[in-house]
Amino acid sequence: MKRLISFFILFAILTASFLTPALGSPAVDSTVAAELSLNCVSAILMESETGRVLYEQNADQPLLPASITKIMTLLLVMKAIEDGKLRLDDMLTCSDRAASMGGSQIYLEEGEQMTVEELIKCVVISSANDAALMLAEAVAGSEEVFVDMMNRCARELGMKNTNFENTNGLDDTVTNHVTSARDVAIMSRELIKYDKILEYSKIWMDTTRNGTFGLTNTNRLVRFYKGATGLKTGSTSKAKFCVSATAMRDGMHLICVIMAADTRDIRNAAATTLLDWGFANYALYVFEEADTGELKVTGGVEDSVSLKARRFCCVVPKGSESKVERFVEVRETTSAPVKEGEVVGSIKFNIGNETIGTTDIVTATRVDKIGFWQVFTRIFSYFLIA
Template structure:
């Protein structure tokens, strides 16, 4: 058993050093108009296409992905409720750019304000939410930058929560993909807002139409956020899902709004055409493992986690598994104890190793238990 554990740990260390993303197709030959872009698969975080993705550029209103992330984290942690009422300050009401023309003292629920931020990029609502959560936009921006560091966003410095032009307010396509992934992966309820095409507020008197045209015109679109200023030009983080795989396409500094959407569609089309997420299972159901000196003779093994493998579609039929299990397993066995592993290969390349664990605890027989069992077997043999 000790020898098996040593081998297993060695294989785990090898697997931990495997690249989290396989090599990208450097010759994809995509024709894009933007200055910087990236395509990322959401579940694994694998980068599928990269065009100068660490260039530090102005993000315009794509900034609000971080604003929405902090708001959704507060909602999902219980610190904030969708039904909470936000009272608008004079400062929030005075925001320029995209807005829903909030008035000082006007009240609106958190849910309605999130809708305004996601659908029409309301700067006034973004600031009102920031003030409600942190007391001031300045304090909220400090939280934005702290969260950016936690996510590994090394190219980013936020100066405001809206993306309005400000000296030193920069990020990168890669960092935008990171915060987009965090928002969509861990706060999926944001999709009920980011997929709205048309809606209204104030009892139907003020109409909203999504700035993200892909919501209406690109099948599978799930969001996420557009942005544009004279200096940032046209930016967006576009998310879409097909066949159980969601992609994040980030476009920075496209020359026109039409080219921004065309670039995003080009990236998404490329991803969906060439990659797939494959569910991986053992070739056969896992058989019970014999346990020496256990109060029960066998223990049922199970996979520690599911395996979903991102593969190039051309390699989908090359996925295979190899199973290794402990021999001469002796009680006691703890629930969750490692019993083996399932290695997943694409061709000859090891792509994942999944621990196989005990589904239950098995206690060791005591000396009286052993004598009682022997006596029972003796009586049954007569």
């Protein structure tokens, strides 16, 4: 009988150890879901630097995305600028097709000219469909080729539940234009790496055409939510109301995606609730790259090499940032030749008895192997000095 009791006690302990979430792991259980009570079909909360998912609700369900499609459109435009294929001050001319776009727009006319930067501003702030197509045509020559690029980029980013059919998200005639909350978060994470996007996505009101045409941000969170940085809204009768909302507080940048909410206010309330929950429960621990002394080198032109620890960051439970301990392990010596960036040790980061991550300690410079004549010169110099 005692053995049987002991067995059940051991079984309970082992089961608890497997079911207990790791420190700082996403709390996505039914209790949290009930607490948040998000009134939407799907949602996700992701920390932008690490890509850590903190909460998800039907995050992989393919849904119509409406204008948050333009996150991918803007991403490809920014990549084209980065690759030197476009410049911000390039002047583009509106095509007949771009001028015929419906939905949200800035009413571009065929033949009208506008710079790449001004068009980006209009897409980011006012979700202009005509400006989005104008940019797409400049990058790829046609919308059809650009859409192929969008789908290829989605696959490269690991967006598994996405298929694009146009650049803007209009869904009157599409047959399979879908994405998921997780995929939206993935492409949002890529887009906010570009400072120019965040420069405009934080703006509430602006103008274009030399101040004659007003622009108002479709994302009201940038006006009313503390720390809001963007990013993109979308709505159609089929897609309902969607948003990829980004916000930063205390150095932590969160991406919140809400899809298929019934109204704009419900969408915004859901995003606010999820962002508030994220900031209340999590923080970003950051260890910046730092010098970590020197390492003795044998058989090299130098007797030692400088070391540095690489940057490390990790999402941790709120309030535990000050409890992180660092444990350094470095080899005592190394032999030449030594390459720059060679891993010679590590720093382990712990909260209590749990390791939350590690970072490498690497050599800051190279050290060549010493040659015969260099050894001879050193010995000769030693005797001269002596």
